[in-house]
Amino acid sequence: MLEIRFHGRGGQGTVVATILLAKAFFRAGYQVQSFPFFGVERRGAPVEAYVRLDKEKILLRTNVNYPDHVVVQDQTLLHSISVTRGLKPGGWVLINGSAAPIERKPFEGYRLAFADANRIALRNQLGTRTHPIVNTAMMGAFARMMDMPPLDAIRAVIEEEIPDTHKQNIAAAEDAYREVQLLGLIEPASAPGPVTAGNS
């Protein structure tokens, strides 16, 4: 079984991203489960949501405390919460943003990937400059990073679930699929490396 945790902020479509991803995996033949951690629901507040997938029926009905991989839809969360909490060693951390300004140290022992989903969303007329809708771009980046689910399954789910703007959302997923930067494993302080002060 694989367990994936999404971090985002209220209003960014984090919960929807996990539902659509679960539906895409289901189309690809997986058993799936997706649910949000419900905290204080308001725009801008940190949100967590989960996807579980397996080849057999999923019986586990607890929160995801030890995810295999993590997706961060909003870079500003890196300053306020530990997105790697409970993350299994070697797990992927997919971050919405560009690689350059992110400090590597907190991600040692994990694999890092970046997708500039804000830019991709705006390029495809999804949301506004202050509120880009990044979830479908993050799904595309995820599919490339994990080599699953197939992009076709993501296209089909978007078409079914977001009929009004499916063209823009599919284009965003495809762009992110192509453009995602897979940095891979961050070795513990091996090289002097591009450690920066972060972007705070």
Add this chain to the structure above:
Amino acid sequence: MKRVIEGSHAVAEAVRLAGVQVISAYPITPQTHIVELLSEYCASGIMDARFLRVESEHSALAALIGAQSCGVRTFTATSSQGLALMHELLHWTSGARLPIVMAEVNRALAPGWNIWTDQTDSLAQRDTGWIQLYCEDGQEVLDSMLQAYRLAERVYLPVMVVLDAFYLSHTYEPVDVPAEADVDRFLPRYEPRFQVDTENPCAFGQLVPPGFYMKMRQNIAMAMDEALVRFDQIQEEFYGIFQRRYGPVEAISCNDAEIILVTSGTATSTCRLVLRKLRDRGEKVGILKMKLFRPFPVAMVRKATSRAKKIAVIDRNFSFGASGIFAQELRAALCNTPGRPPVFGYIAGIGGLDITMELLEEIYWKTKEAAYPENESVWMGV
């Protein structure tokens, strides 16, 4: 067809398939998604039903009591404080023998203000004459809703289908949503024996002297007993069409089990994994899943636990001044059986605290180590 839907929508799909004619509800988290989808279905014409918006849960049930009395199939959904506000009319519904079906999403009662799962809200209504069915996953929710209408209309008692907040209500998973034609075969049109009818005037709910009143209460008790028999018959009919069935209880690996963990709701699902793990290590453990809470399936509980050395009841609820409510029921069911095993009571997951595999395992080992329960209730994880 299997679709990835959330538990709340499994309820709503069943209400659509059952051809419910009147829905009345007042919004409360975490039940909200149920009536949101139903209001969409009513507005768009997918359902040919009246959706009544009311000013409180008390009014929601009052409206259904009126509607159901006129001979139509009805539905409401609520949680926590909302169910508590309905309390007076819960008694009225069963007393009037109205087969109303309600979905109840378990949520902790306030204060402190808490939206997460906790069974005390529904279990506190145990003496109101409602049949109660607890569910483990989305499929069981949808199936139980359809079965609830059959059962309610067969014995003329209301049914509450109960599901955990978030771990079930907001969890998306594959659910087989049956075809309307198949549901129609299982659930025929509602034909009431009595209804408000201007062509045939009758009095409803009038003054009843003690002798008649006592007889009426005994009739409700007998209808509850009948519900236990009908429940199994309905499962067989359901199985014939949908190839799925559920017991009032489910005894999992209980035949040779020395310790039986008694569970309800989604904790059962996680506990199945714990069972596999412990069995792999050679531990003789079983699970008794409680689905039917009212009527309480005493004979089945006795049979399933007859060979066990210890019983450990996991309660996501509490009756202050007493113990966990399932534990009370288990103790009452077993007290007149010879050589009964000791019943250990564990309180877990109150106010939505996670019931993890580790916690369930800890409960198993605690029970194994102790010869006899030292306390009526052991509070876990606090």
